[in-house]
Amino acid sequence: MTKIRVAVVGYGNVGRGVLAALKNNPDMEAVGVISRNPERVRKTFSGLPVMALADTDAWLEALRPDVAILCGGSKDDLPQQGPALCAKVNTVDSFDNHSRIPEYFKAMDAAASASGHVAVISTGWDPGIFSMERVVANAFIPGSRAYGFYGLGEAGGLSMGHSDALRTIPGVKDARQYTHAVSSAIEKVRAGENPEFSAGDMHTRECFVVLEDGADPEAVAQTIRTMPGYFAPYQTEIHFVTQEFLNEKCAGFPHDGLVVAAGVTGKGNPARIEYRCQWASNPEATANVLVAHARAVYRLAGEGKAGAFTILDIPPAYFSCHDRDTLLSSFM
Amino acid sequence: MTKIRVAVVGYGNVGRGVLAALKNNPDMEAVGVISRNPERVRKTFSGLPVMALADTDAWLEALRPDVAILCGGSKDDLPQQGPALCAKVNTVDSFDNHSRIPEYFKAMDAAASASGHVAVISTGWDPGIFSMERVVANAFIPGSRAYGFYGLGEAGGLSMGHSDALRTIPGVKDARQYTHAVSSAIEKVRAGENPEFSAGDMHTRECFVVLEDGADPEAVAQTIRTMPGYFAPYQTEIHFVTQEFLNEKCAGFPHDGLVVAAGVTGKGNPARIEYRCQWASNPEATANVLVAHARAVYRLAGEGKAGAFTILDIPPAYFSCHDRDTLLSSFM
Numbered sequence: 001m002t003k004i005r006v007a008v009v010g011y012g013n014v015g016r017g018v019l020a021a022l023k024n025n026p027d028m029e030a031v032g033v034i035s036r037n038p039e040r041v042r043k044t045f046s047g048l049p050v051m052a053l054a055d056t057d058a059w060l061e062a063l064r065p066d067v068a069i070l071c072g073g074s075k076d077d078l079p080q081q082g083p084a085l086c087a088k089v090n091t092v093d094s095f096d097n098h099s100r101i102p103e104y105f106k107a108m109d110a111a112a113s114a115s116g117h118v119a120v121i122s123t124g125w126d127p128g129i130f131s132m133e134r135v136v137a138n139a140f141i142p143g144s145r146a147y148g149f150y151g152l153g154e155a156g157g158l159s160m161g162h163s164d165a166l167r168t169i170p171g172v173k174d175a176r177q178y179t180h181a182v183s184s185a186i187e188k189v190r191a192g193e194n195p196e197f198s199a200g201d202m203h204t205r206e207c208f209v210v211l212e213d214g215a216d217p218e219a220v221a222q223t224i225r226t227m228p229g230y231f232a233p234y235q236t237e238i239h240f241v242t243q244e245f246l247n248e249k250c251a252g253f254p255h256d257g258l259v260v261a262a263g264v265t266g267k268g269n270p271a272r273i274e275y276r277c278q279w280a281s282n283p284e285a286t287a288n289v290l291v292a293h294a295r296a297v298y299r300l301a302g303e304g305k306a307g308a309f310t311i312l313d314i315p316p317a318y319f320s321c322h323d324r325d326t327l328l329s330s331f332m
Numbered sequence: 333m334t335k336i337r338v339a340v341v342g343y344g345n346v347g348r349g350v351l352a353a354l355k356n357n358p359d360m361e362a363v364g365v366i367s368r369n370p371e372r373v374r375k376t377f378s379g380l381p382v383m384a385l386a387d388t389d390a391w392l393e394a395l396r397p398d399v400a401i402l403c404g405g406s407k408d409d410l411p412q413q414g415p416a417l418c419a420k421v422n423t424v425d426s427f428d429n430h431s432r433i434p435e436y437f438k439a440m441d442a443a444a445s446a447s448g449h450v451a452v453i454s455t456g457w458d459p460g461i462f463s464m465e466r467v468v469a470n471a472f473i474p475g476s477r478a479y480g481f482y483g484l485g486e487a488g489g490l491s492m493g494h495s496d497a498l499r500t501i502p503g504v505k506d507a508r509q510y511t512h513a514v515s516s517a518i519e520k521v522r523a524g525e526n527p528e529f530s531a532g533d534m535h536t537r538e539c540f541v542v543l544e545d546g547a548d549p550e551a552v553a554q555t556i557r558t559m560p561g562y563f564a565p566y567q568t569e570i571h572f573v574t575q576e577f578l579n580e581k582c583a584g585f586p587h588d589g590l591v592v593a594a595g596v597t598g599k600g601n602p603a604r605i606e607y608r609c610q611w612a613s614n615p616e617a618t619a620n621v622l623v624a625h626a627r628a629v630y631r632l633a634g635e636g637k638a639g640a641f642t643i644l645d646i647p648p649a650y651f652s653c654h655d656r657d658t659l660l661s662s663f664m
Contacts, residue, residue, distance in 0.1 A: 020598035024474040102660045122664055129472065131664045132648045138663070139624040139651035140461065142356040146663075252601075265616035266352035269584075276606040284597035292471040312649040312659055316464045319471035320644075327644055328434045331470070332454055332463045 003029040004298045006291075007063050007089070009053065009081070010034070010071035011041045013253065014094065017287025018069050025291055027321050032063040053081075060089055066301070067092060067294040071287075079104065083111040086119035086308075090301045092293045094124040094286050101127065109308035118301045119308045123293045124286035125277055126150075130259050132311045133275040137261035141271050144263030147189045149202060150255065151179035156206060157255035158282065165230045166207055169223050171215030174243060176250040178206045181258070192262040192270060204235040208250050210243045255282035292319040335361040336630045338623075339395050339421070341385065341413070342366070342403030343373045345585065346426065349619025350401050357623055359653050364395040385413075392421055398633070399424060399626040403619075411436065415443040418451035418640075422633045424625045426456040426618050433459065441640035450633045451640045455625045456618035457609055462591050464643045465607040469593035473603050476595030479521045481513035481534060482587065488512040488538060489587035490614065497562045498539055501555050503547030506575060508582040510538045513590070524594040524602060536567040540582050542575045587614035624651040 004027060008018050011033055022030045032049040035041045041050045051059040068085055070093035072078050078095045085091050086108055095104050101122050112119040122128065126148060134146040151157035156178030166175035185202045188195045195201075207224060211217060221238050224231050241249075256278035265271045279285035293311070296318035300309065317327055336359060340350050343365055354362045364381040367373045373382045383391040400417055402425035404410050410427045417423050418440055427436050433454050444451040454460065458480060466478040483489035488510030498507035517534045520527045527533075539556060543549060553570050556563050573581075588610040597603045611617035625643070628650035632641065649659055 017598055021474075098664060101664045102657065105660055127664045129468070132468075134663045135648050135652050135654075135659060136461070136464075136624075139627075139648075139653070140620050142353075142620075142653075265611065265613055265620050266349055269612035269616055270610075271612065271617060271620070272608075272610045274606075274608040276604075276608070278602075278604045279597065280601035280603065281597055284601055285603060288472050288474075288597050288603070292468075295471075310660070310664060312652075312663070313647045315645045315647055316467050316471075317644040320467050321471070321474075322467075325434065327467060328437055328642070331466045331644070332430060332433045332459045332642060 001027065003027060004295060005029060005031045005064060005066045006294055007031055007059065007065035007068040008033050008071060009068050009085070010077070011045065012071060012073075013283035014286050014290070015071035017281065017284035018071060018290055020284065021287045021291040025295070025321065028291065028294065031065055032059060034059055034068070056085070056088060065089060067297045069093075069290050069294055071290075079107075082119070082121070083107045086112040086117050087115045088117070090118045090297045092120040092123065092290055092297050094128070094290060095122045096124065096127055098127060105308050105310070113307040116306045118297050118305055120293050120297050120300075120314070121308055121310060123311050124289050125279070126257060128286075128289050128311055129277065130257065130275070133259040133273075134261075135312055137259065137273045137275075141261055141263040141265070141273060144261040144271075144273075145194045146259050146261040147197075147202070149181035149186055149258045149260070151203065152181045152183075152186075152258055152276070153254075153256055153278065155254060156180040157257070158250075158253050159255075160253070160282075162205065162207075162230055165227065166209060166224065169220060171212050171220045172209055173212045174210040174246055176208045176246060178208075180204045180206060186258065186260065189260050190262055190272060192264070192272070194263075198233065200233045200235060204237070205231055206237045206239070207231075208239050208241050208246055210246055211240055252280060253282040254280050255285070295319060295321065333359065335359060336627060337361060337363045337396060337398045338626055339363055339391065339397035339400040340365050340403060341400050341417070342409065343377065344403060344405075345615035346618050346622070347403035349613065349616035350403060350622055352616065353619045353623040357627070357653065360623065360626065363397055364391060366391055366400070388417070388420060397421060399629045401425075401622050401626055403622075411439075414451070414453070415439045418444040418449050419447045420449070422450045422629050424452040424455065424622055424629050426460070426622060427454045428456060428459055430459060437640050437642070445639040448638045450629050450637055452625050452629050452632075452646070453640055453642060455643050456621050457611070458589060460618075460621050460643055461609065462589065462607070465591040465605075466593075467644055469591065469605045469607075473593055473595040473597070473605060476593040476603075476605075477526045478591050478593040479529075479534070481518055481590045481592070483511040483535065484513045484515075484518075484590055484608070485586075485588055485610065487586060489589070490582075490585050491587075492585070492614075494537065494562055497559065498541060498556065501552060503544050503552045504541055505544045506542040506578055508540045508578060510540075512536045512538060518590065518592065521592050522594055522604060524596070524604070526595075530565065532565045532567060536569070537563055538569045538571070539563075540571050540573050540578055542578050543572055584612065585614040586612050587617070627651060627653065
């Protein structure tokens with residue numbers, strides 16, 4: 001079997017997750033890691049070529065990837081890397097700034113269409129799986145609104161973005177932020193009320209903060225509680241803890257979520273759809289979804305398609321390693 | 333706006349559900365009801381042409397449907413009607429005999445391909461949504477197995493097939509059968525054990541039976557408990573009740589289900605996906621999904637596609653009444 005050749009662009013948590021996920025997908029193989037700083041990657045990683053992101057033509061020539069999985073961040077990396085790379089190779093990425101997806105789609109579609117490549121954007125579990133579930137819930141229960149909740153388990157879900165935000169505060173040495181869903185809000189949606197929520201109605205935030213020596217806890221707490229966007233709109237609980245506590249009790253990247261939509265069929269029969277996922281490792285979850293989409297990219301490209309796509313544009317069978325006969329006999 | 337013209341073939345529970353669902357989808361309209369027995373339908377239904385199934389060319393000529401939604405049964409109706417009709421018009425159906433789907437797909441694909449029509453087969457919530465969820469769960473968590481459970485709520489899910497089977501037993505005047513999921517089995521799947529189950533490990537069956545005057549309850553109970561396929565493999569609870577009880581307490585067609593798959597990402601981080609749906613009216617649920625698929629049929633046909641398709645072959649956006657800009661800005 002000819003394997004799908006995948007270049008992994010970026011060696012952060014998601015990039016390492018993609019390398020691990022490719023080992024669980026026997027029809028694909030990693031052919032190299034692409035990094036802004038190959039020297040640093042080589043210190044902890046070996047077994048595959050590690051090449052410099054800047055030398056695009058060199059690594060494309062050397063590695064001949066069918067697909068490049070872009071594992072960079074949505075703020076600084078993808079808006080530049082995405083259009084530049086999909087002009088030269090088929091790509092898939094997890095651009096997750098929801099409000100800027102239309103703009104990013106447009107840039108990627110222009111670059112990929114002009115060069116005849118396929119670029120699947122904004123996939124992972126949200127945006128990604130959850131986007132698909134929102135669309136089908138709305139289509140199968142017209143008039144319903146699909147709501148997303150995060151951190152339903154007791155521990156809540158670790159938010160990298162909010163943890164990073166905490167660490168920018170003067171006096172904060174280290175921190176983790178856990179998001180919790182408000183269960184009474186979920187029950188309102190389940191009851192078919194299609195409620196109007198503000199952000200703070202749906203989630204609360206729990207912060208574990210290690211202070212720098214001599215930092216003032218009151219001042220730090222005040223800064224956290226009033227931080228616009230990140231914490232001001234939410235009920236926020238703050239725990240000051242030791243670095244040892246953080247390392248031991250707040251390890252890993254657990255996250256989980258729920259899409260829920262409720263409405264009626266016919267003349268008023270209640271109907272409800274819920275999609276729930278739970279991941280001990282959030283970056284590995286994103287990585288797994290990216291890898292399944294790389295398979296779809298390969299197939300779309302093989303059909304001569306070009307331009308930008310989202311999960312909404314892809315038939316589910318394209319994600320599967322199984323052939324049509326197996327899908328018809330064992331999955332329908 | 334030009335509406336998608338839909339002919340509803342069959343006026344049973346699903347057909348009536350389709351007529352109701354079309355009213356909730358403003359981009360589509362019912363143009364007529366097709367029945368083996370138009371006289372009988374006209375006794376309770378008016379407002380649209382009701383035409384004879386046998387006069388296929390006449391109703392196609394008179395109604396000019398873009399899509400025919402086939403609402404007949406999988407045992408006797410669809411194996412004949414399906415190939416005959418998709419040779420003349422685009423179709424969608426809910427053929428739900430899982431083990432015969434490959435064979436039905438082949439027959440529909442041959443007829444639809446030869447005539448240049450689109451035939452979407454075997455959709456509803458299972459097969460249908462659940463098929464899609466099984467495929468994506470397996471693709472996003474490689475190595476996981478997706479399990480289907482039915483009747484998780486306290487009342488359980490009403491099984492029409494099992495209710496019909498009870499009514500064939502001599503001495504049984506009327507009956508309803510409720511399926512119940514075994515919660516300990518669900519917990520085993522959630523724990524990532526990928527267990528091997530027999531049918532009876534996953535579900536139990538609860539029967540509400542009205543006896544004919546003079547029938548022997550012991551004999552009826554024995555016949556139920558030993559009925560191959562339907563009840564013999566399951567723990568089965570039997571209640572003998574009055575017709576009044578049945579009419580009052582066992583009204584409606586509630587059903588619900590769960591797809592659950594658990595496995596790991598990377599080198600062993602637990603991961604779990606669950607899809608749950610609950611319907612106060614099972615036939616209306618099927619009808620809603622059929623109607624969303626009729627929209628997809630119309631779009632596939634508009635692209636010049638032909639042949640048989642399942643939900644696995646259709647991009648999720650094709651089910652939605654929203655355009656790409658709305659999907660990108662509001663659903664991703």
